[in-house]
Amino acid sequence: MTTAGEPSGDDDTAWGAEAPASVVRPFLLTAGRIAGGDSLVPPMPIETQVVSTDMGLAALDALVFDQHRDIIAVCRQPQSLAEIAAKLRMHLNVIRVLADDLRADGQLALYAPQADSARDATVLRRVIDGLRAIPDSRGAIRER
Amino acid sequence: MVSELSPTPGARSVSADTQGVRPPLPVKMVIAGGFGVGKTTTVGAISEIEPLTTEASITSVAAGVDDLSHTPQKVTTTVAMDFGCVTLDPTLKLYLFGTPGQERFGFMWDDLIEGALGGLVIVDTRRLDDCYAAVDYFEHRQIPFAVAINAFDGKVEHDLNDVRWALDVGEHVPLTVFDARSRGSVRDALLVVLEHALAAVEK
Numbered sequence: 136m137t138t139a140g141e142p143s144g145d146d147d148t149a150w151g152a153e154a155p156a157s158v159v160r161p162f163l164l165t166a167g168r169i170a171g172g173d174s175l176v177p178p179m180p181i182e183t184q185v186v187s188t189d190m191g192l193a194a195l196d197a198l199v200f201d202q203h204r205d206i207i208a209v210c211r212q213p214q215s216l217a218e219i220a221a222k223l224r225m226h227l228n229v230i231r232v233l234a235d236d237l238r239a240d241g242q243l244a245l246y247a248p249q250a251d252s253a254r255d256a257t258v259l260r261r262v263i264d265g266l267r268a269i270p271d272s273r274g275a276i277r278e279r
Numbered sequence: 280m281v282s283e284l285s286p287t288p289g290a291r292s293v294s295a296d297t298q299g300v301r302p303p304l305p306v307k308m309v310i311a312g313g314f315g316v317g318k319t320t321t322v323g324a325i326s327e328i329e330p331l332t333t334e335a336s337i338t339s340v341a342a343g344v345d346d347l348s349h350t351p352q353k354v355t356t357t358v359a360m361d362f363g364c365v366t367l368d369p370t371l372k373l374y375l376f377g378t379p380g381q382e383r384f385g386f387m388w389d390d391l392i393e394g395a396l397g398g399l400v401i402v403d404t405r406r407l408d409d410c411y412a413a414v415d416y417f418e419h420r421q422i423p424f425a426v427a428i429n430a431f432d433g434k435v436e437h438d439l440n441d442v443r444w445a446l447d448v449g450e451h452v453p454l455t456v457f458d459a460r461s462r463g464s465v466r467d468a469l470l471v472v473l474e475h476a477l478a479a480v481e482k
Contacts, residue, residue: 178390181335182374184302213302215374217362221331226357228336248305253396253422259477262306262396265367266470269325271463 165232179231181217184246185210191242206233207242303372308469309392311378311417312401313409317429317459318377319361321401324465326363326375335360337379338387360391375469378413388416397472398424401459404437407445414448423476425453427468 187210198204205223214222220230237243252258310318323330339354358379365373376395378388392398400413410426417424426448428435435442435456443454453475457468 180305180307180394181376181391182305182307184305186300186302213300215305215364217333217360217374217376218331218364220335221333221362226334226336227360246302248307248394250394252304252306253394253476254480256477256480258304258306259396259473259480261371262367262373263470263473263477265371265373266365266466266473268367269365269462269466271461271466273462 165229168232178228179216179235179245180248181227182215182248184213184215184248185219185234186213186244186246187211188242188244191237191240194242202233203237203242206230206237210243213246303366303368303370305372305374307374307376307392307395308472309376309378309388309395309398309422310401311398311410311413311424313403313406313413316401316403316406316409318401320459321399321429321465321468322361322363322375322377324460324462325365325469327365328363330361330363330377332359332361334358335379335391337391389420392420392422395422397476398422399468399472400424400426402426402428402442402446404428404430404435404442407442410446414446414452423472423479425455425468425472425475427471428454428456429459430456431458 185206187207191207192211195204195207198207202223202225206219209219209222216230216234217227219225219234220227223230234243234245238245249255249258310321312318319330334357336355337358339356360379361377363375365375367373376391378391398413398417400410400417402410414424414426426446428439428442439454439456443450446454448454453471455468455471457464459465
């Protein structure tokens, strides 16, 4: 398993402008535990929604690790696992493990996506209707 | 345990310990295609946020040159993945994930795209080869997808039937032309995928 801290940068965007990576190696925080990849546990979907609980927010100042504090702070508003990872510049699989730890401690609430959305005509119709309402350009009303 | 969101608004009462904040039902679509074909431009054209980048792991199946046993080697690689989102209504949020590169190898995005409503494979007619891997992947996974030619102002020189023939995609796969920079054009390309997905479910 390659866990390089440096993204390979082989997609459309350049990484040159990014801030330097944390000095704490990502998987140190998870005590070597990983999610996804070769893990036997099915990984939580990346769009899983995460919200801080009152207990989590109350414990904010008492938390030892910056990373735990950052996750709870950013989840005052519901966020997906992917958004948390991007905003905190941490590997998605690290966030998966840490978010699950904080859930077990009652500091985060996790809401998995509906398992069968892709086969659910009601969901598909809602997404279609929602997209159709999006105007051609920002600030404009779409002419029908 | 992890709660599951119901598709029906208001069907699940909100537990008091999250300040009454009820997250929207998240759904996702996948934007695929070769390197530099306009995946991030597509996401950015419709996303309500500037596209974010996260590090994720994908499994590449690389047939190693030094591998005497000739068995494909599975290698987990950390890649950068761009994504954005659109809040369709307070109870429904669409995420758009651009698949990371690795076009020349077999790859497994399963961990990232499990449960996706559908995929949009973006094609540059000057480099058709680059999208074969994505087309194969969606066909194998039986994920509904459409092929979208990224063209300036949504116009292409080629006859669409020629492109379809060159890509070797069947008549059942919708083929469309769009402009990745245009919000309305991206919206319409996504609608092609979703209407295709809906037709498959209702069949």
